[in-house]
Amino acid sequence: MKFFGSSDSTAQDAAAAQRAKLTRRSSSLAQLIKSLDSEETLCILDLGSTSPANIRYCTERGHKIYSDDLLISSTDPSLAIKDEAGKPTLDSKRFLEENLVYPGAQFDIVLCWNLPDYLDESLVKPVIGRLWSLLKPGGMLLAFFHTQEAGPDAPCYRYHIMGGDTLEMQHIARGDGKKGSPASKFRLQRVFNNRNIENLFRDFASIKFFLARDNVREVLVVR
Amino acid sequence: METPKTAEFAHIGKSVIIKGELSGSEDLYVDGQVEGSIELAGNRLIIGPHGQVRANVNAKGVIVQGKLDGNIRASERAELTKSAIAVGDIITQRVAIEEGAYFKGKVDIQKETTKTDGAKPVTAAASAAASSAAASSAATVAMKINPSDGK
Numbered sequence: 001m002k003f004f005g006s007s008d009s010t011a012q013d014a015a016a017a018q019r020a021k022l023t024r025r026s027s028s029l030a031q032l033i034k035s036l037d038s039e040e041t042l043c044i045l046d047l048g049s050t051s052p053a054n055i056r057y058c059t060e061r062g063h064k065i066y067s068d069d070l071l072i073s074s075t076d077p078s079l080a081i082k083d084e085a086g087k088p089t090l091d092s093k094r095f096l097e098e099n100l101v102y103p104g105a106q107f108d109i110v111l112c113w114n115l116p117d118y119l120d121e122s123l124v125k126p127v128i129g130r131l132w133s134l135l136k137p138g139g140m141l142l143a144f145f146h147t148q149e150a151g152p153d154a155p156c157y158r159y160h161i162m163g164g165d166t167l168e169m170q171h172i173a174r175g176d177g178k179k180g181s182p183a184s185k186f187r188l189q190r191v192f193n194n195r196n197i198e199n200l201f202r203d204f205a206s207i208k209f210f211l212a213r214d215n216v217r218e219v220l221v222v223r
Numbered sequence: 224m225e226t227p228k229t230a231e232f233a234h235i236g237k238s239v240i241i242k243g244e245l246s247g248s249e250d251l252y253v254d255g256q257v258e259g260s261i262e263l264a265g266n267r268l269i270i271g272p273h274g275q276v277r278a279n280v281n282a283k284g285v286i287v288q289g290k291l292d293g294n295i296r297a298s299e300r301a302e303l304t305k306s307a308i309a310v311g312d313i314i315t316q317r318v319a320i321e322e323g324a325y326f327k328g329k330v331d332i333q334k335e336t337t338k339t340d341g342a343k344p345v346t347a348a349a350s351a352a353a354s355s356a357a358a359s360s361a362a363t364v365a366m367k368i369n370p371s372d373g374k
Contacts (some may be wrong), residue, residue: 049326052320059318059332066329105329 021160021168026209028142028218032109035140036061042108046135047071047115049172064104070127070157071118071186073099078082092126100127106136108136112143113159116200116218118186125200132203135223141212143205143219145192150215157188229269237273245278254289256268264298265359272306279311 023103036042042063046054047070058065079090089111090124110131116124146154173185192200192207194217201207210218232252235241239255246262254271260267263282266342268331270276274289287307295301297315305323312329320326 048323050320052324054323055320055326055330056320059330062332064329064331067326069325069327102329 007103016159021170022157023162024169024212024214025165026218027165027213028208028220029055029167031060031220032140032142033161033164035109036063037118040107042110043105043136044109045102045107046109046111048113049158051158051160053162053168057161057163066107068099070099070115071165074119074123080125089122092122095123096126096130100130100134101133105134105147106139107134108139109151110135110139110141111159112141114157116143116147116192117146117190118156119189121189128200129203132223137223139223140223141201141221143221145197145217145219146188147215147217148191148193150188150191152188153185154188154215158187207209229271232267232269235274251282260293270307284316 009057036044036058039063043059044058044065046058046062046065046067047055049069050067051074053063053085055067074090074095079095081091082090083089091174110130116128119127135141148153155171156173158172160168160170197208197217197219201219204221206222208222210220212218229238229252230251231249232250235253235255236255237252237254241255241257241259243259243290244262245251245257245259248266250267250268251261251263252271252273253274253276254327255273256275256277260278260307261276261280261282263280267284267286268280268282269286270289270291272288274291276290277292279293279296280291281296284297284300284302284317285295286304287295287309288304289306289308291309292313294309295309295315296311296312297352299315300317301313302319303309303321303324303326305321307314307321307326308325309325310327312331314331314333316332316334318330318332
């Protein structure tokens with residue numbers, strides 16, 4: 001992140017703030033909430049866009065929360081390289097040197113939200129591998145995957161925990177992350193089927209699927 | 224959330240650049256650039272909308288409206304407004320983050336913090352390097368800035 005540069009995104013912020021929030025029910029969240037509400041001093045990693053609601057929800061219950069908008073971090077233009085075949089890709093090694101680094105921290109819960117669906121292909125497996133090592137044994141990871149029916153233009157959302165099984169969703173664009181880039185849509189990179197998801201989390205101890213009505217498959221994974 | 228009136232705050236204006244350790248016993252409003260550390264135990268710090276701070280910050284209350292790259296330790300309260308871009312950990316008793324703020328780091332709420340007397344004299348030491356307009360801004364900075372010779 002450039003600090004002494006200039007980036008005035010006030011207009012973008014205002015527009016983003018005005019975007020309507022949608023509400024959805026989440027069965028997987030309901031399971032996580034049981035832990036959040038009953039256990040003390042959990043360590044939580046939220047990989048979605050900065051959510052005051054999530055920070056408030058967790059800190060009010062005495063938990064520590066780390067916020068790291070990984071999707072925005074992945075849009076850093078300096079990560080772009082070419083692979084051996086000359087095709088454009090992202091430097092996953094450098095990405096992991098600069099992100100998901102928390103010395104001494106191990107997490108009870110990782111909130112991935114819809115990150116794997118929108119993250120560049122080159123980063124998905126390395127990121128999930130790193131998350132495995134960041135989770136405590138028995139720790140849980142929550143992720144959402146679109147089904148085929150969602151279509152390539154499925155909007156990217158940020159998620160706010162409202163409590164119980166209720167989430168608020170807010171549409172996000174690239175420019176909302178304040179890295180100086182103009183607002184543009186995050187594109188769904190691919191659709192994972194059940195087998196793909198199982199492979200992605202094959203190092204984890206268990207995986208539980210929840211099929212929702214809005215063409216989203218919720219996944220709760222235990223390390 | 225109401226931002227405190229800053230008329231009584233010591234000001235670091237938009238055109239001022241400070242590198243080094245900044246400490247004091249009065250409230251401070253930073254709208255310029257600070258690189259190093261800021262120690263205001265018992266007092267409040269506001270990083271204004273133009274403020275760009277690359278420092279660990281220790282104060283009673285911290286409000287970030289601009290950019291902060293560093294850890295916040297606020298004995299009472301930390302607040303990130305909607306224009307804030309903050310990278311670093313926050314350790315405080317109460318935290319408020321407005322919708323639209325960008326935050327990357329840890330939030331650790333600590334109910335008991337060590338009380339400080341806040342009786343340190345106001346000094347801004349180390350290598351303080353003012354920009355070309357610093358002379359005019361210096362009149363509004365209610366603290367002594369001593370250019371450092373590195374000793």
